[in-house]
Amino acid sequence: MATIEECRRALEKLSDSMATADGDVRKAAALDRSVTCHLTDLDVTFVGRLTGGRIEVLDTVPGPPPDRARIRLAMTAPDLIALVSGELNFATAWGSGRIKLEAGLVDLFQLRKLL
Template sequence: MATVDECRQALHDLAAKLAANAETQGKLDLDRTLACRVTDLETAFHARLTGGRLVDIADGDDPRAKIALIAASDDLIALTQGRLDVTRAIASRQISIKANPFDLLKLRKLL
């Protein structure tokens, strides 16, 4: 099981990757709040997805977030490091993403 600090760092690493991708691939028309709930650590983080970037990462849940990623700590780390395929992880219920269908389609471009 990963620690809260490792999960926080994984989200910051993901934010850096998305920022680099946004510069080369152009901006994605998506501006939504995001909650990342880590089930085995009983903790959460929240942030904002805007222009293909993940910004304003902070501790704590956002119950009103438009997009919610729910995962165990090890799965979150593997997902952000590219060792876990998001489509397979959702299909096998390792992770769960709650969002409206149109946002899910846009998110595929990021992941």
């Protein structure tokens, strides 16, 4: 089982990758939105903001997200780490229900460029 600190590092790695991306990926990462990532197996939520092409984790709270963010992710900690390391394909995991992504329609169209 992955730890909260390993998941935080995975989100930092994802953020670093987004910050150095080019083209459509860079444009999609340039959104300014509230974001949460609920790790269902650890029952903890990272609360943050997608801004300036990066994910800024502002807090880690126990349980499900306390507020409704504009972009909401839910998955297990091992799936987060596998996703960031490239071992798990987002589209396949999303389609099978392993990863849940909720956002407005316009945001979903932008976010698909990241995937």
